[in-house]
Amino acid sequence: MLTATVVEALHRVLPADRILDDPDVLAAYRHDEAAWAEHGRPACVVRPRTAEEVQQVVRACLHHGTPVVPRGAGTGLSGGANALDGCVVLGTEQMATIREIDVAERLAVVEPGVVNDDLRAACAEHGLWYPPDPASAPWSTxxxxxxxxxxGLCCVKYGVTRDYVLGLQVVTGTGELVRIGRRTAKGVAGYDLTGLMVGSEGTLGVITEVTVRLRPARPPERTVAGYFPALTAAGRAVAGVAAAGLTPSALELIDRATLVAVDDWKNMGVSAEADAVLLARTDAPGEAGEQEAEALLRCFTEAGASWAAASSDAAEADALFAARRLAYPALERLGPVLTEDICVPRSAVPAMLDQIQMIGRRHTVQIATVAHAGDGNLHPVLVVPAGDEVARARAEIAFDEILDAALALGGTVTGEHGVGLLKRAGLRRELPEPVLAMHAAVKQALDPQGILNPGKVIACAPPC
Known part of the structure; x- marks a missing residue:
């Protein structure tokens, strides 16, 4: 009865074409790419086109005590956008306008449904660049x-999304439509509420507009590639790059299992006769770029690369990086996958890679590994045969052991995918109780009724 009531209420305040309740359509909105995480059946999907319509959705759900699950493109890998039974999934894909690109101030104002690569392309037309570039950039919003x-790939040098978000417009858990942050280059008025919202996975507010910082377009990049006879040797090269004080514009690791999966799917011809490939890029200009490329080559060679070279073929280099971006969907074709997102100190990358291999062998689980190796962010992908529940149980044990190994090495359970549903237990192992209580207090303050994406991240709804 409650479900029918909230859907009826939404129909009273929104145009009919904003609300979807066909069962086949709802099925597509039940979960993100973390299919192993639990998910329910939403009462409806709402696709608003304005911030005011988002506010109407939240207020209707507040009135009826109905959970709201914000959703972008559904490319997440932690279950952060997974539906609950009877919830309203609020999809932002219809809010996809780039409202402003200010060349003088080097900023852009966009709606939340704008695709990452579309923003980057629009900025490039003005000689500007939006750096955050997750592997899902062609699809994610x-x-x-x-x-x-x-x-993303270039965050090793240029930082992550939080470093570029100047301001936000959000609908709060109390149904208020507010602006936080600024447009100026500097500003310390009050608490950093914008930084708090970034990474909160829709549990503190629903984003309706984003103001981002831009950079000038950068020089062309040089690519350095290295093949390694063992995954741990590639890890030593990563540690060597850090020890040498080098900051490449990208440093990516791909193991052979991943390259083969991409090749079998796309026939790109990038499979290497090596257990691991490292791809580095430098965008330092002129002679400085040549020197950095040479230094990267030395690090690769000293770590035991069987082959390493600076690529003079732009098409070949682009194909290798394209293979890196296709890693997850290629591996997903092999069977159900469980994707990790651990991050460890760069000096600990060799030890972490060794731990991943040992855990895989111990539990007889196929693990393919890709990584933003330059900042220690590793993505072991656990693959199991479809329908094999015994193998799935082994993979889930291996998943938890990888989290524990990362924490033991001074790392974190998630570098960029978020906590969502899959990492809630890991978060509790990583953070002490007083810090978890701080999280719960923030949630209570900004979402007192607990309707915004409940059960995600801190795994509680007020009162905690």
Missing amino acids: IGGNVATNAG
Whole structure:
């Protein structure tokens, strides 16, 4: 009865075409790419087109005590956008306008449904650049990137989404439509509420507009590639790059299992006769770029690379980086996957890679590993045969052991994918009780009725 009431209430305040309740359509909105995380059946999906319509949705759900689950493109990998039974899924894909690109101030104002690569392309027309570039950039949206504080290939040098968000417009858990942050280059008036919202996974507010900082377009990049006879040797090269004080514009790791999966799918011809490939880029200008490329080559060679070279073929280099971006969907074709997102100190990358391999062998689980290796952010992907529940149980044990290994090495359970549902237990192992209580207090203050994406991140709704 409650479900029918909230849907009826939404029909009274929104145009009919904003509300979807066909069962086949609802099925597509039940979960993000973390299919292993639990999910329910929403009462309806609402796709508003304005901030005011988002506010109407939240207020109707507040009145009826109905959970609201914000959703961008559904490319998340932690279950952060997974539906609850009877909830309203609030999709932002219809809010996809780039409202402003201010060349003088180097900023852009966008709606949350703008696709990352579309923003980057629009900025490039003005000689500007939006750096955050998750592997899902061709599909993921800025709102989702902000909600998870997404990173990407170039964050090793240029930082993550939080470093570029100047201001936000959000609908709070009390139904207020507010602006937080600023447009100026500097500003310390009050608490950093914008930084608090970034990475909060829709549990503190629904994003309706984002103001981002831009950078000038950068020089062309040089690519350095290295093949390694063992995954841990590639890890030593990563540690060596850090020890040498180098900051490449990208440093990515791909293991052989991933390259083969991409090749089998796309026939790109990038499979290497090596257990691991490291891809580095430098965008330092002129002679400085040449020197950095040479230094990267030395690090690769000293770590035991069987082959390493600076690529003079732009098409070849682009193909290798394209293979990196296709890693997850290629592996997903092999069977159900469980994707990790641990981050460890760069000096600990060799040890973490060794731990991943040992855990995989111990539990007889196929693990393919890709990584934003330059900042220690590793993505082991656990693959199991479809329908094999015994293998799935082993993979879930391995998943938890990888989290524990990362924490033991001074790392974190999530570098960029977010906590969502999959990492809630890991978060409790990482953070002490007083800090978890601080999280709960913030949630209570900004979402006192507990309707915004309940059960995600801190796994409680007020009162906690």
